[in-house]
Amino acid sequence: MAAPSRTTLINRTIKVLKKYYKPVPMSRERSLLEHLLFACLLENSPPETAEQVFATLQKDYYDWNEVRVSTVSELAEVTKPLVDPVEAAARLKQTLHSVFEAIYQFDLETLKKQNIGVAVKQLHKYIGTTPFAVAYVTQMALGGHSIPVNRGLLKAMHVTGVISDGEAQKGVVPGLERAIPKRRGAEYGSLLHQLGVEVGRNPYGPTTRKLLLEISPDCKDRLPKRKTKQPQADEPPAKPAKEAAAGKPTTKKPAAAAGKRAGKLPAKAKKKPTKKPTKTRKTTGVKKKKTTSRRLTKKKPR
DSSP states (O other): OOOOHHHHHHHHHHHHHHOOOOOOOOOOOSOHHHHHHHHHHHTSSOHHHHHHHHHHHHSSSSSHHHHHHHHHHHHHHHTTTSSSSHHHHHHHHHHHHHHHHHHHSOOOOOGGGGOHHHHHHHHHSSTTOHHHHHHHHHHHHSSOOOOOOHHHHHHHHHHHSSSSSHHHHHTTTTTTHHOOOGHHHHHHHHHHHHHHHHHHHOTTTHEEEEEEHHTTTTTTGOOOOOOOOOTTTTSOOOHHHHHHTTTTHHHHHHHHHHHHHHHHHHHHHHHHHHHHHHHHHHHHHHHHHHHHHHHHHHHHHO
């Protein structure tokens, strides 16, 4: 049986997702810069959580310049409800800093007057922007047809066989915009984003497994698997009890030999001080005999 085509798998994915998710409408009333910043928060997190964090930033900070000069750790406290708070804070800060360094203001509305291709190239030049953020802005602010693909959705497309290994490494899903009509772009893009969020935050969970198997029943071998800890090569394997018991007498011999060598050393050290007093006794004894003999010979004539 021939493998299903890419378009067939994408349409099947949409059909399955409609049973479990509902499209989340996104606000189109934001400026182009606000769409770009919101995409930095939305990329790997649910839409409701991203909306909450975005509202907090607008409320707690005076303007976007105050957000720009804040540290990533400070922003991460605000983005804590997101799936990737530190990464989202870094994307937000880098994007604001790059835009300000390029045009010295926080206004990108002039990009709407340019050709979509030119505007997309300019958005890619800003440090901190990702393909997901650029695709989201293209769809929501520039009126183009582009489906945002986050990290979890890319993994799901690879597991179900929609994209190959090489395409997964490049981070692209060719044919996605051809399979989804433009008038359904925002609706189907929301469903695919929710699938990506679920796979990204819980790749080994039962929900992820159920969705991916329903989309592609033959993807069981390609499902995400937990990494098992392998034993280190430096550690020798454990010996059986019999071998350990047989090896006990061999381990005691070196200790006994070391003890014998250690016992011989003090014996040599004790012999040296015993020789000195014996020599002194012999010499002193000879001297005493000579003195007594001299005194006796002197007293004999008297």
